[in-house]
Each structure stands twice: as C-alpha cells, then as structure tokens.
Amino acid sequence: MTPVQPSPSGANLKPTKPRTWDAPLVVAAHPGGRAAALLIEGQPSYLSWAITNSSLEHVTERFYVDLLIDGLVVERWFSRGISARATASITDWSELGLRTNLAQGEHTATLVVDSTDLIAEDDETDNRFDIVVVVQAVTGIDGTPGIGSARLPDLAPVAHEGWPGPITATAHSGEKTLGPVSVSVPTYVSFAFENRGLASTPVNVSVQLYMDGMMVSEQIVPGALAGLVLAPPEWAELSSVVRLSPGPHSLRLVLDPHNLVAESDETNNEYEVTFVWEAGEVAPPQIPTTTPAPSIPAPPTLPNLMPGWRFGWDGPIIVSNESETFVETPLVVGRDIFTDVVVQNRSSVDASQRYEAHLFYDGQMVVALEADQGTPAGSIHWWADLEVLDSAVNITEGTHTLKVIIDPTNAVDESNESDNVFEKEFVWTATAPDPVAPISYTIGDIANTLAPLRDMPDSRDLVVDPDGEGSIEAVLDVADAGYYLLTGTSFRDQRAEVSLRSHAGFIDWMEQSCQEDFAVRDPSEYTTIRDQCERAKTEFLGVTTTRFGTISVVVDAQHSAVEVLDTLVHELGHMRQKLVHPEQSEGGGSLLLRGLLEAEAQQFQRSFWLVLEEQTGLSLLNYPAYAAFRQLLHDRLSYRIGEAASDEHSLVHLLQWLAILDDPDLPDLRMTLSENGKLDSAASSELFDYFVAMPVETIDDYVQSRFSSLPEHVDAISDIALARLIPFLPSDLEGMAELRMVGLLTP
Template identity: 35%
Template sequence: MYFMVVLFRPVLILTVFSAVLIACNTSGPVTDLVTPTTAIITPAAVGSQSASPTSDPEAIKNVQARNVKVTPPTIIPAVAKNVKTNLTPFALNGRGSAISISEFQDKSVSRQIDYGDQMYITWAILNNGYEDIVDMFFVDVYLGNILVERWQIDELAANQYVSVQNWDGIRNRVRMIDGIHNLSLVIDPTGLLNEVNESDNRVDIQFELNNAGNNLNPQEDPTLVLPDIVPWVLPDWESTLITTSDSGSVLSSKLSRDVQTHIRFGFSNQSLVSIQDDMWVYIYLDDILINAQSGKGLLAEESIGSKEWSGINTVIPIHPGKHKLRIELDATNLIIESDETNNVIEKELIWSEGPLELDGYDIEKIDDTQSTPSPLTLPNLVPGWRDGWDGPIIISDSQGTFTDSSLSLGEVPFIDLVVHNRSIVRSEYPLIVDLYIDDLLLERFNLGEIMEPNELRWVSDWDKVNNSVDLDAGVHALKMIIDPDNLVMESDENDNIYEKHFTWIVGKSDQIEIINYTEQELSGKLDKLEKLLTTRSVAINSDGIDFRNEILDVLDAGYYLVTGGSFLDERVDILILTRQDFLAWVDDYYSEQFDLNDVSKYQSILDERQRVKERGSGLKTNRFGKDVIVVNGEYMIADVIGTVAHELGHLRQGILNPIYSDGRSSYYWKALKEAQAQQFERTFWLYIEDFIGANLMEYPDYYGFRTLIQKNLISFLDNMSDDEHLLGLLIQWLVVLEDQEMSNLRSEFNERTQLSSVSSRLLYEHLVSITEDESEDYVRDKLKILYSQITTIEELILSRLIKDGFTEGSPDLRFPGLFMP
C-alpha cells in the first residue's frame, strides 16, 4: 500500500467570548470585583441608606452609607400578592435629579461636557413603600436607547435608598458621538417586583457632548476596511440561535417556564480586519433587556459561540405563551462597522408550563463511512502502474526508458505493457494480453501461468509496431485487453481494458526543455495574488466557483522562487477538488487498499479512511506511477494555496534526499517530516512576499492575537503526543534555538524574531537532510529543552505582533505567519 501523507490542518484556538452577566456580580463588596476580561464588568459601589419620607431629605443627609452585597440570582423570584412596596427615583441632596452626569465628582448635572474630560454618573432610588423589598431587582442606566450599565439589588428596606456615586465607566461601554443625549434611570426594568405605582420608575436628563470624534461614516470612504459583525451558524449547530431545555445541546427544543432554559448564539467578524476593543451583546425578551455579555474584540474571520446562558428564568417572569427573543450584537456601538444593519438575531419562542419530556437532542452525526467490503475470493487482473513509469502502456523512441516520449514516423517505437493482480488471491491460469492500435490487433502476449497476489508483470521494449501496420502522422490509439478470452474468473470483469492516445509526427520533434520563467512571467502569475487573498471565497465548489487556474499560477510561481524550477517539470499531479469529488477520490483510493489487504486489516483501513475524510484538507501519495497531491478545494483560497504548498514540501523531501523514506515509521520521524513540510510552506510565502514587496503575514498587537498565541501554544504542548503536525511545529523552533549547525540562523533569528526567506529555505533543507535512522535520537534530544524554551518561543512569537503602521495579514496565513520560526 502506498504511503499517504495527509495534512490535518490544526484548528487555531481563537479568543473566547466571555459571558458577562451584568446583572450578576459574584461575591464580596462590588468595589473589589474589577475583572473586566473574565466574568464581570463591575459598576461602582451601590450605597444604601435609611431614608425618611422624601419630603424630608435633610434628615438622611449625613447618614453613613453601607455597601449592598450583590450576588447572582439563583431562584425564580416570587411575586408579592399584597403590594405594599414602591420604588421611585430619589434626588440626593443638592443633586436636583435622581440621576446626574458631570465632569467633576460629587457635582450636579453638567449640561455641556467635553469628551476629553472625565464623566461621572450618580444615581439613587428609594423604597417609599410600607414594607421591605426582599426580592432581587435591577436598576439600569441608558444613553438614548442603549443600556450603559445594570446594577443588581438584592434587598431594600422600607424608607431606605440605594445610590451609585461617581461611576466613570460610560466611555468603556458605549460609543459616544457629539450632540445632545438623553440619559435615563430605569428601575426594575424586567418587572420582577409588584409595586404600588408602576409609572414612577424612570427619570431622564439631557446633556450635550462635544469633541467626541467618533462620527466616522463608513459610507463616506468606500475603500475603508472595517469589521462586520454578523450572526453565524457554527459547525454542528442547528441555527445561529439555540434555545433549549437540554443543557449543552446544539439543537433547539421545547421550552417550559418551569424548566431551565439555556441560550447560546453564534456570530462572526466577517471582515479582513480584527477588532481590538471590547464588544457587548445584549439579550432581550419582549423588548426587555435580560442579559448582556462581553468579550475582547474578535479577530478577522473569527466565528465563535457564546457560552451557554441559563439564567433567563431567574431575571424575568415568563408567562406561558409566545415571546420574542432578540440578540443585539455590538449593542452599544463600540465597534464601527462596514454594515451596522446586520447585528440582530430574532426568534419567536413558546413557553409552556410544567415538566417536559426531553428527547435526545444530540445532533445526528453525518456518517460518511461505508460498510466494510467483503474480502476478495478471486484474483483481479487490471492495467498496472509501476512507480516512476508513465502507465500501463508506455511508448518511447528509446529502449530502457519507462516514460513516454515524442514519436516520429519511420523510427522504431518501443512499447511497455504492465499488468497487475490487484487482489490477495493468486491467478493460476495463463495471463494473456492483446495489444491493439486503432482497433487493429498487433500482438497477443502470454505473460505466464501463475500470477501471485499484488504481483506486477510487464512486457518491455516490444518493437514490432512498424512490422504490423503502416502509420500516418497524427493521433493513434493503443489499447490493451487483459484476459481477452475470459479464461480467468475475476472479482471484477469490467476493468481489463486500458487505452491511451499517442501522436506521431513527421521528422524530429523538439526536445522538451526545462521551464525557465522570467521576472515578467512570474509577475504575471502573481499579479492577482493580493486580490485573491482578499476574495473571501472557497477555491472551488459545485455551484460554479472555480479559482483553480489562478491558484495553480501562484503555486507554480512560489515553487519556482523557492526551488528555481517549476512543479510542471516534476512528476506530480495536483488535484484541487470540490469536497464531494475529494471524498470520492479518497473512497476510490482506499478501495484499492481493501483489495490488496487481508480482512484482518480492514477495520484499520476503514478508520484511516474516515479520519482522512473527516479531518484531511489535503494529502500527498503515489498513485498511477507518480506523486499526486489531492486537496479539498472548499476552503478559503489562501488556505488551499497553503495546503498545496505544504504538500509540495513533502514532494520536495524526496527530490532533495533520494534515500528519503516515505514509509510508515516512528512517530518522531512523522513529526520531523511535518516540520519540514511546514517550514517549506512558510518559505513559500516568504519568497512570494519578497518578490511582490508586500507583507502578507503581519498581525497587530491586539489582545485577541496575544490570546490566540498563548492558548495555542498550550494546546500544542497538550496535544503534541497525539498529532505529529503539532509536534512538528515545536521541533522547528527547537532546531533553530538549539541545533549547533543552525547557529548562523539563530543569530539572525534573535535579531529579527523570524527567519528571512533564504534562511527559512536553509532550515527546510537542513531538516530534510536528517535521515530516518537519525530522526529518533535527533528529535528526542531536541525535546529535552522544550519546556525550558517554551517561554522563549512564546516571547519570540509575541514580538512579531505589530503595534502600528501595518496592514493586517490574511486570516488564513496566521499559522505560517506566527507559529513557524
């Protein structure tokens, strides 16, 4: 069985969008809970004081405030039957309003504020009812119709008020623009409490903001590249919004007010520009805000799902019947987007009452497997392919060659024929092969009596064509028929014929010359590259998208820049296929492996085939006498180019090192081969960058990228024993940092934090020079320093991030751009 090198593209772990239940702080005084990047965006302390009736505010003027301990809701709140409580806005002494905003602390409302100044918000509310409030409720502050912050209050005694004073977080929560704004204080916005008067829970003030400088209009500059946050259906999810009573499910289900409801939603930054800042997502039920979540900005093309939120039953009373759930992405407009109209997900839901009988909601896995085939009980004689030969029929103008050549009338052509018993069963009958030209029988060959399982038989340099037929110039068909009289009972009687067309010419043909490209020709092949990288499309699909010609031009030019030759001069076929055709090719390839192996190996072959179909983006193997690279083209264009470049790195291994082993050997040898191919992929892109004078693999020094790097290095360490691709990545760094033969490269690396194109190629060639016999000790020796060097590796990768003056590189080139030395 030919060995197949499969590229399982590592999936980069991207930033996690953290759920921030802005109504739910966790423990202790709220002033101690400043954790903006994990779970809570903490408001300032909520102060609580005993209050005399509102007509006598002076009586409570100097009473010491106490902090209200804020904890997450854990139960469905009860609704009081006899209403004796009432919440109302409360103007603190000297404020004039229950809510105020000022550029100075402890001051009343400022009607005009400069954006460059600090902004402090103070508010207070009073329970002027006759009974204590013992149930949780919320207090919101809005700027226009956008929630700025929500506070949770667990209890409030009669004639007590609570206040927040000098809260300064508004600029971190909402994008503010110049103009007159309405600032609102809203009490019990989700209706958790029954009050004497439900109409006195809101108060508004106005102020004017100047010099905000956030009035950018994307329509004014159509060339400006901006983020675009959109709803997104994640892999395996039923839809972009999952509402279920079965925690962890990715399918929506029936809902009941008496059973906990779980909510998840997916979204993506469908842009080539990453987002540096925080982003907020608000969840509304029947237009009442019930939850908010935040996270650091999304990377370009990053698609993620929210953490599951299961608190809806605790923050708002849900009555049986229809309700509308709405998700607003970038709800506070902190992110300036190319399209501000596609940020909403809406879904109509029905809640019932009582318990639910839940079905199994696990998403059904699509089974690409087929039943294990029955083992062959008969031989199967087929046209044969020898490695390095041009096929079952070869015709040349010279003896001793096994590749086709040009043919001239009057010269003697030499023909080779190859037959293969593709079975584990021997054939015990004479092996007869008929050779035809243009349907005229030229010769009947007897290749012997017994043909062993998986045996090849061939005829070499048969030279009697000119004795049998007079040929004219032009195209002629040579055809071989195996077992023409059906003497051999075979497992398949329909694969005995092979036909191939050849052209005879008058006179001598021109010798085939090695391809040499001029700079102008290379420029022509690469002139569409940058446009291709910004074309957010797959390389090919069944709907008519097809960028294969442009992609092959880029690959040929890049390969030429690295090696000095064209891959068109190598014995390799490159197939970029739709996913459907890719899977069909894999099935066809593995059908041959079943034919040639004992039934005891079928399950391992079946498992390997399924692994390739589920995870493989590309592969290199040997088939039909030459190397073949097969790639699933239904990935983004840059990723497809990178996958083929990676496989060309595997191809190049055998060219540079003729004794190179491609067999199924040790895990360390496999990892070393992946390290080689990965470094070739990076070399490929570096040479292209040098040629076109553009940086394709630069990325900004954003929180998202730093998190990307740190989390993936941890993942590489955790999984390197199970994935040779990940171990190969780490091996490259260790070779540069420790191998004495790489000392010159190490000096350059330490100075620039990355290798130049030439040095990258030298690293690749050095890795390829290591033999299989040496690989075990070589890799084991390098791994001794891995954990002592991992911090250095992380620092070197982080130092590649650019602080300013950059154009962000392709999302599909982060892997070679950041994670390879």
C-alpha cells in the same frame, strides 16, 4: 434552581432628584457636576443618578438598576435591597465613554429601577426617567473613519456547527436545541456569533441578551478575531434575573450594542427567536441517533487484472526511441522503437493462472505477451523494451493508436472483467522536435503573476463553485510563481498532477482512492483504511499521494482563495519531498516520521508566504498585539504541548522550533531566529531542505532527541511567538486569518 420570588407588595422604587441636583439622572462634563452639560465628542463625562424607595415597606430582595443609551443597556448595577424611605445613588461614574460610542448629536439616556421587574410594587409606572444628552463634535474633525470599510470587523450572530440557530434554549444542560423550556426548571441558554470581517476587533466585545425587550445578561468577550466563531459557555441564570411566566417569550441577541467596534456592516448585529415556556417538568432529552460507520467492503474473492501504473513510469503502454527508460520520448519514424506494457493485479487475491496480454497497433494485433506465472496479489507484471513494432507493422508519420487487451481468453476468473482494456494515441514525426524548454519566470513575469494576490485577502469568493467552475488558473499561477521562487522550477514541469476540485469532486476522488486501497490491502487493515478515509473526507482540505504513476495533489477548492492557496502550498511541500527524497514517504508510518513529513510541509508553507511577502511588499503574516491574539497563542501552544505525544500536527509545530533551538548542526538558523524573531524565506527554505535530506533510519531518534529538550525551550518559543505581535498595527495591515499559525507559531 427555584425562580426568584417577588418581594411583598407595598414597595415603590423610582428615580429621585436630590435637593441640589437638576434631575435624578445627570451627565456632566466635569466631576461634581449635578446639572446637565454639553458634552464634547471623545472627552470625559461624569454621570450621576439617584433612586429611592418611597414606600413604608423595606425591600430586602435583590434588584437591578440599568442605564440605557438610545434604548440599549450600557451598565447594570446590582442592589441587595433598600430600606423604606431610603435613597441610594451613584455619583461621577466616568466609564460612559468606555461603554458606548457617543457620536455627535442627541442621545436619550434612561435610568430604569428594578429593570428586570423582580420587585412587586404598588406602582410599576414610575421606574424610568429619561434625559436628552447632547454631544458636540470636536472642532475641525468630521468623525470620518480613517480606514476603509473593507478592512473592518463584521460581527454577526451565527448558528454554530450542529446548532439549529444562533440562540438555543433548553431545560437540558449541554444540549443545543430549541426547547423544551419550563418555568419550573432552569433554562440553559447558549448563543454564538462570528467575526466575518477582514480585521479583528481591537477592543472587547459586549454581547447582550434580552428577554421581551428587557436585558437579562451581558457578557464581555475579550476580542473577536477575524474569521472565528465564538460560543461562550451556556448561561443558566435566567430565572434568577427575571420572573418567568408560562407562555411565549422572545430572546434577542445584540452584538456590540453601543458600536464601540467600527464594523463594515452595522445592520447584522442582532438575532431574535421566540420560545414557549411551559409549567412543570419536561421530558428527558432525546438520545441522539448515532450515524453508523460507513460499511467496509467484502474482501475480494478473485483477482482483478487491469492496466498498470508504477510511480515514475508513464503508464500501461510506454513507447520510446530509447531503451530502459519506462518514460515516453518524442517518436521519430525510422528509429528503433521500444515498447513497455504494464499490467497490475488490483486485488488481494493472487492471479496464479497463466494469462496473455495482446498488444494492438491501429487495430492490428502485434504480439501476444505471456504471463506464465500469473501475477501475485497487489503487484504488477511488465514486459520491457519490446522490439516488436518495427517488424510487425509499417510505422508512418502521424498519430497511431496502441491498445492492450489483458486476458482476452478469460483464462483468469476476475472480480471485474470490464477493466481489461487500455489504449493510447502516440505521434510519430519525420524529425525529432526541438526539446521543450522548462517553464521559467522573469522578474516581470513574477510580478504580473502575483498581481492577483493583492485582491485575494479581501475576497470571500469561492475558488471553485459546486459545479467545478471558478478562478482555478489564477490560484495555480500564484502557487506556481511562489514554488518557482523557492525551488527554481515550476511544479507544472514535475511528474505530478495538481487539481483543484469542488467539494463533491474532492470527496469522489478520495472515495475512488480509498476503494483502490481496499482492493489490494489485507482485510485485517480494512477498518483502519475506512477510518483514515473518513477522517480525510471530513477533516482534510487537501491530500498528496502517488497514483497512476505520478504524484497526485488534490485540493478541495470550494473555499476562499487564501484558504485554497494555503492548502495547496502545504500539499506542494509534500509533493516536493516525494520528488526529492521519496524514501521518506516509504519509510513506514510511525508517529515521529509522520510528524517530520508534516513539519516539512508546514515549513514549505511558511517559506512560500515569506517569499511572497518579500516579492510583493504585502502584509500577509503580521498581526496586532491584541489581548485576543495573545490568548490565542497561549491556548494553541498549551494544546500542542499537551497533544504532541499523540497528534502529528501538534508534534510538527514544536519540532520545527526545537530543531532550530536545539539542533547543534543548525547554529546559523538559531542565530537568525534569535536576532530577528523569525526566519526569512531563505532560512526557512534551508530548514525545509535540511528535514527533507534526513535519512529515514535516523528520523525517529532525531525527533525523540529534539523533544527531550522541550521543557527548557517552552518559554523561548512562547516569548518569540508573542513578540511577533505588533503594537498599534493598522487594521489594513492585519495578516490573513487563514495564515495565523503559519505567521505566529511556525519559526
């Protein structure tokens, strides 16, 4: 693109006053008015202006005419030229009230001819004309906003992911860098901003870009949803708007310049940065360095014997007064004692040699256990219901330590000889203790436990700080109360370990879990394991798996309370499935099966938030009927339809809808959705239970059958989702940004 060349000198553009007007620029209170008038706040106004080319030279090039209010551009008009001695005008322009918020008081209105200085003129000093506009408040109204500032939008420039700043400018299209730039080649400008407030904008957002104080671009963004970053496409028209000269020039981003959006913070709407434009060609872009994929460990060459865990069992050493349990019971002196010892070979190499495991009681060796055939790769070896303690030692009331040493004579060469010991304390009592009652909640307990939820939507505090400290228990308590309302049980009573960690703690946990997978899996699977682990570490906020004999639910809690709680509840949905129907998790890894498992977790999420809404009366899943929300639903639904064949998360959202709309065994749920536009918590729980009860061998056919009906139900899904948007919903009642997909695109 060649920069715009100025017209020949001799022209002179300036505001002019027509004979019957008061001034070149007038703002009247009624159509046809050409004299200044007192304006009433919120009432219509009618603006007129006139300009002239007072010279004998025709202007044949484009130029712009700007209207500024209090120094910021409100409107820009485009002209293809103007003849010598000719006049041009705009009359009764009535959109001023739509472009700026003219509050009570005095405002300066400015008319600027050739605002970007495209025309070389004999006189560059007479292009502006200012007037004072006086706005009077409506009688009896003080202009105080009707909603609290805590539930307002907050627009602010932000460095998009991977960008060096909120504004980038470069000579290379597609790049997001701070230069290089040159007057000889096009400049590609990009910017980003976010709505970091707690409410979405009900109106479009004006975004203006200034160079050296001169507006060069205005974009209208169709609404800014709370919590979203917006980055419009790069803009390459700078050289067609201004005459670029080599040297430093500033670029300034101004958001909502005329305060049409009421914000919780009106001081953070601008960002400015300076670039230096060179002359001539620029160097080609640097080829970005690619981060090498994390290394894959070398396959083990030796076995690794260590204490073993099996899902549903209580660990490497299990002591009980009952046989055939593999779980611990209260221990009573004088009763029969049954001991289980479990060893695993955490390696993909067989331990084929015979070895022993020695069991100790308070430091005294009790028995040498023999593994005559060794232990195959990735498997466990156990000795069950050993009746050796009664005869070998005198057990007394109190705490005693049992220890197992695996392969104490080093009969097996191992990759790690330091993890062969496990010990644990057990308590014997004289009489059996009273059974521990399961956790339960009264109605009052539920209300008290859920009380902190009222403050969570408005808080951006991290649940866990980088040191691992924070409000962990409050989030766990709310999650447990909701879990209890849905299942009648506390997740704290389940065979599960639920932990909220810092980001670094989450990554460390994931890394340990991945290393355990590497140790026991075939080397041909290493690349897949590495890719899955890296994806989990970079994309996931939570994970649920079986580890050390229990279900492990781990969440990266270095985020806001609502985001952490929503992630935790999703993972609790996976946990619930593993407890109720574990075979589904062991049924293979087809996309369709993974899709059903995700559908279960997402429906559990929705059940949870619905039941919390019903219990607290809070508005958690309601969203206003703004154009930006309608566009969001259209985009997300279109994406999911397009990606359903390859992406389990896209597949699962649609599967939930199709199950209700197409499954002949769910007529009641279909009627509920049709009549109410959504499922209530009871119906949502019913759908979750229906999915979880599904036999593994039927899942692939079921999902395929449902998806064959997608074309006939797409419109219904879209219509129901859009109908959930509520016209005129007050910003105080807008649901949480983190729950939009749960509230709008989950049936």
